[in-house]
Amino acid sequence: MARAPYKTCPGLFRLAEFAHPGDILGFLRQEEFQREKWLGKYLPEQGDELASGTLDQILQQEKKTRLDPLEREASRILKVIEPRGQFALEGLVKSRMRPNEQAEFGRAKDQFCRSLWSYLNHRLIFEAVESEIHRRLYRTYAKHYKSYPVVQARNVRPDQRDAAIAAFIEDIQIRLDKGDGCRVERFDIPVGPEEPAAEMYIIYHPNALASAREINEEGERRTIYFRPPGEATVIYTPSTGVAEIRADTQLIREEVAESFACSLLDGQLSKEPLGFREYDLSRFLEGLELDCPELSGFQVKSARVLKADICVGSLANRLSLSTTKQHHLDDLIDRIPGLRNAFRNAVAMRFVDIFVEYTMSGDAEPRTLDFTISDQNTCSLQSLPEEHERVLGHRLLKRWGILREFRRLTAAEANATMPVLLELWNAGLAEVSGSWIGTRGLDETILTSTGFLTPVGWEDVDLVEENAVQMDAQIVVEGSRALQVLTRGTQMDGGDALHYRRFKVDQGWVLQHLRDVLPDALDEVLVESLSPDLHALGALHVDDGLVPVYLARSLSDPRVLAASDQLTRARSDRGTGLVLSAVREPFRCLASNVLAPLVDHIGTDIDMKTMSREMLVQAFRNNRVLAQGGRAVELVWDGGDIGELFVPGKGTVQIKGRSRLIPVDKLVKAYKSGVKAVRTGTLTEHCPGTQFRNVFGAALWTTLEGNFIRSAGHGAWEIAA
Known part of the structure; x- marks a missing residue:
């Protein structure tokens, strides 16, 4: 029983x-x-x-x-x-x-x-x-859930709904590749106390074939084969343009979101960090008192800190102080000699526990709210089951100046931050330090408040040099300054403490921002992702012709350079284009396109667009002839590790590696002398035993063969001019 x-x-x-x-x-x-x-x-x-x-x-x-x-x-x-x-x-x-x-x-x-x-x-x-x-629970705990802004979405009329859902089903079946049997059900969610009306779409799809062994009450055993059902939920709020996706895996969430935005709403997904929040605990270093602001719908009776953790001397030393709900922690700090100075001179505030007493409008019943915040940018408000508690907590944190939510860059900030954002995107960095940002002359609060960076902690060790010897130094933060403590106890000035802060980079939002603001200066806008490192932005009207414009990064990586070269050559039917590189590169062309560093064409006036159209047109005109191969065969090479080959009518190609440039240099010199053809043995004498094509590698050879270098017969090669 x-x-x-x-x-x-x-x-x-x-x-x-x-x-x-x-x-x-x-x-x-x-x-x-x-x-x-x-x-x-x-x-x-x-x-x-x-x-x-x-x-x-x-x-x-x-x-x-x-x-x-x-x-x-x-x-x-x-x-x-x-x-x-x-x-x-x-x-x-x-x-x-x-x-x-x-x-x-x-x-x-x-x-x-x-x-x-x-x-x-x-x-x-x-x-x-x-x-x-379930969607609300997953959103609260940030598990199996993600929200996406949808831009340029259409309003699906009732008479268009069946056709739109049918297209959605067809597309999602292709994307998930889990076989037939996909079904979509649509529901209208009414306006709630804190949320607008929304549309809910439940996607039922088959998962991979599974099996299980079964034994019944008679002891008989057998194997059962079945297709377990999978389910994904989409909550779309037309008034905000936000689609919330709940699904078991990240891949399914991304595929469902992309399919929903493109096939059903005929729009696009944005990488804008909707859920970005930054918690700043620095105000508690001066005092732990909290006021009771007037908030609509709530009457806050009292608010106080029950527990506070600080770092004293260095990040490795933590001091924790707590009290009961009936007492004030600030009073306790004042009663203990020296404790107030310890808080004022603390390295960092690591953790606080806040207790609030309040009532709700129209209800005299006293209520309490208890939540915690850490310097790892986490807050326990998200795990509270009652929605009104989360709303009250976030409103209080905003009034106290602790919570900063996402905002967009101003026009002046957009131009000032562009070089740094381009460097972040070019390097593909997942994390950066405060010193990385500071050396580029930018205030990190601009990038944190706009969602590009999120604080994630501090650096504990730095590599320093003393008497020509490199050694590790422990970082000790005292107020706004840092000390570098060597192993034998010697101290050195470490500069601004913020240089040792660590930040996580939202690369998706960085790329989305670049793709949003850069095409403003173009005559025709058509943003398209050709690869993770190459994006088409649109076109410029130059001299009665249309010039395609691209954005490229990581061209110092030979593999990325070769891939971008092939992608732009595949689009050569569009004519000579302009490739904007995220950082300055040591060459002026990419395939048959002009290569120009974007940082040289950023507007400086607040009222100007991010890019200057006139400067882009001038950069294209200056190097158009070179991009088309110049007027003579030429290898621009100073004996280093990178060179650029120009062949009239063929365009240009960038070659990295001294072992690759040596045979190309021989071919160019032979062409200029009138001999033209060079024997394979002569070309590979610097690397004996290696086939000529293997000197260049598969990716680069695919570009060179037939376009820039061709066989002259009988084991010889020549420039294909």
């Missing part, structure tokens, strides 16, 4: 206590329980009613292991009883049920019976309510 069923089987116990016998019979006859043969002895003949107390009898006589399938389904019904579940259920009933069904739903005596009725009679609506509840 199930001991204490109100504890071990709360769902079934609630069902036995409050449900009508007819509803209990409907529950026991659900398809999910068809394999539970033992249930047959409790069920009446078809057409007869269930005897009173049958479910109580089952709870008393059967083992807990047998009751598990029934309890799992009953617990689903219990879950929908919570306020958000009932709110969503009532909204979906009004929008999806016929009037007579709505009337029957309204006759249910309480929330549990309404939840049970929808489970038995409208399973699709019941599952939609579950998806809405």
